Amino acid sequence: MLKYERDCAQNYLDIAGTIILALDSEQKVTLINRKGCELLGYPKKDVLGKSWFDTFLPEKNRQAAKESYIELISRDVEPSGNFESQVLTKNREERTIKWYSTLLRDKEGRVTGTLSSGEDITERKKAEKEMKIRNAAMDSALNPMVICNLECCLTYVNPAFLKTWGYSTEKEVFGKQITSFWHFGEKTDVVKALFSDGKWTGELTACGKDNSKFPVHLSASFVKDEVGNPICVMGSFLDISRHKEAEKMMIEARIRAEDANRAKSNFLASMSHELRTPLNSIIGFADVLKEKTFGPLNDRQAKYLSNISISGKHLLKLIDDILDLSIVEAGKMELNPEEFSVPEILMEIEAVLTPLALKKNIKIVWETESELKGIRADRIKFKQILHNIINNAIKFSPENGLIKIDIKISGDKVSISVTDSGPGISMADQRKLFEPFSQLGKFESREQPGTGLGLALVKKYVEMHGGTVRVESRVGEGSKFTFTIPLAIE
CATH class of the missing domain: 3.30.450.20 (PAS domain)
Structure with missing residues (x-):
């Protein structure tokens, strides 16, 4: 009967969800349940009889734990509350246990050890x-x-x-x-x-x-x-108060800048008649006098009149470019799409620019795909785009140079490239090439005349057609300008 009761008690301890541990007055293990053995990683036979503090506690905590245990036994006072301590498993892992303890006594009431219930709170900690x-x-x-x-x-x-x-x-x-x-x-x-x-x-x-x-x-x-x-x-x-305030200031600044730019563009666009009319009169009267309509001229008079006419026409071209650019920026420029023959446009441009090329003995080579007959675009602007790029190539090509013009069809787009044998353009200059009034080199050392508006207008007109323009160039190796636009513009 005693063995049965002892086995029942042991089974009860083994099915307990907490660690059950009994120590004698010399700190040796006299009882431990299955939960305790599983925690430590040892079989029961390797735990019973061992010194608890010397075997199963981390070395750093042993002395203090021993002293506390000896004091608890000697005071002969039931411990109150709970306490935490670390135990060392077989795998040398430290686990934190929350203990509830009571004193064990013999028949005479003398303290013989402690009985403790422990909960593994490592994960909770x-x-x-x-x-x-x-x-x-x-x-x-x-x-x-x-x-x-x-x-x-x-x-x-x-x-x-x-x-x-x-x-x-x-x-x-x-x-x-x-x-x-x-x-x-x-x-x-x-x-x-x-x-x-x-x-x-x-x-x-x-x-x-x-x-x-x-x-x-x-x-x-x-x-x-x-x-x-x-x-x-x-x-x-x-x-995001500061962000919103900065965003508001940026919007207001952009609106002010756009208003100022629009006012400038509107002013220049509205001044078209006032600027062109007197200049046309100057050019017209200079040309009339050159024709000796009102009498003969000496050589000096003829030379001065020629200078007046040339300078006036150059100034008129500058005014026309500025006004065109202003009209585009003001949003008043419109496309006038129409069907036209590309070969005819090329012949017109060749007739105008060939004399300029011959003056520098520059050879122009045209390579056009035979199936390209006509496109639908703004005829005047298409002609000006091509004229400005080729004229630029002639201007910057050296004597006895070569200009190659390739015209190809790619899907529903036409691509035109103009390659020259000029001095080439650095990467820094390429970034500002299509900006208005941008010219390469210092102003005082420029060898070529111009306003820096030609390529700016090229970019504006190409983009109005829904196309793109780009430049490929290296210093000393010439330049290649390519623009692409749809074959048919609505």
């Missing part, structure tokens, strides 16, 4: 430590952060939230609906989206304690448990 780190991180975060329950009531706010919204303590905000801290018109949509998608990101108008309004960016999402059920809502705010 790790989780608590990680939670403290997370809380410390959230508390020190520069951005406002909050945690709400599933009813959207605040259960946590960090100091940055209190400072941003103007509150002094957590008690002022705990339990309140998070939606009460931003503009009422935005509350419903955010909550609906959050419970529908599990997250929400966007801008809101926050309401401070003093009813001040300021823009914030919110990122909110559900925090879920191990099986995926939402347990709370976490949100992070960003005060």
Whole structure:
């Protein structure tokens, strides 16, 4: 019967969910259950009779633990409460145990040892430590952060939230609906989206304690448990007041710049008649006098009249280019698409530019695909694009140079390339090549005349056609300008 009772007691101890440990007055193990053996990683026979403190505690804790145990036995007073200690497993892993102990006595009432019940709280301690780190991180975060329950009531706010919204303590905000801290018109949509998608990101108008309004960016999402059920809502705010103010200032500055540029363009466009009329009169009368309509001229008079006519026409071309560019920038320039023959345009350009090329003994080679007959585009602007690029190539090519013009069809687009044998263009100069009034080299050392508007107009006209223009060049190896536009423009 005694053995049966002893076996029942041992079975009861083995099925217990906690560690059961008995030590004698000399700190040796007299009893341990299955839970305790599993924790330590030893069979029961390797535990019983061993010194608990010398065998199963980390060395750093042994002496203090022994002294505490001896004092407990000698005082003969039942321990109150619980205490924590580390034990060392067979794998040399330290585990934290929470102990509840009582004194064991013999028939005469003398203390013979202790009986303890222990709970392994290692994982809980790790989780608590990680939670403290997370809380410390959230508390020190520069951005406002909050945690709400599933009813959207605040259960946590960090100091940055209190400072941003103007509150002094957590008690002022705990339990309140998070939606009460931003503009009422935005509350419903955010909550609906959050419970529908599990997250929400966007801008809101926050309401401070003093009813001040300021823009914030919110990122909110559900925090879920191990099986995926939402347990709370976490949100992070960003005060974007400065960003919005800077954005507003940038928009206002851009509007002012656009207004000023539009005013300039409108002024130049409206001055077309006033600028052209007197200049045409100067050129016209100079040409009439050159024809000796009103009498003979001496050589000096003829030379001066010729200079007046040439300079006037150059100035007129400059005015025309400035006005055209201003009209484009003012948005008043329109395309006039029409069907026309590309070969005819090429013949017209060749007739105008060949004499200029012959003066420098420059050879122009045309390579055109035979199937290219006609396109639908703005005839005048197409002709000016090609004229400006080829004229530029002639201007910058040296004596006895070569200019090659390739015209190809690629799908529904036509691509035209003009390659010259000029000095080439550096990468730094290529970046500003299509800007108005941009010319290569210093002003005082430029050898070629021009206003720097030709390529700027080329870029504007090509883009109006929905096309692109680019340049490929290396210093000392010439340049290749290519523009591509659709074969048919609406």
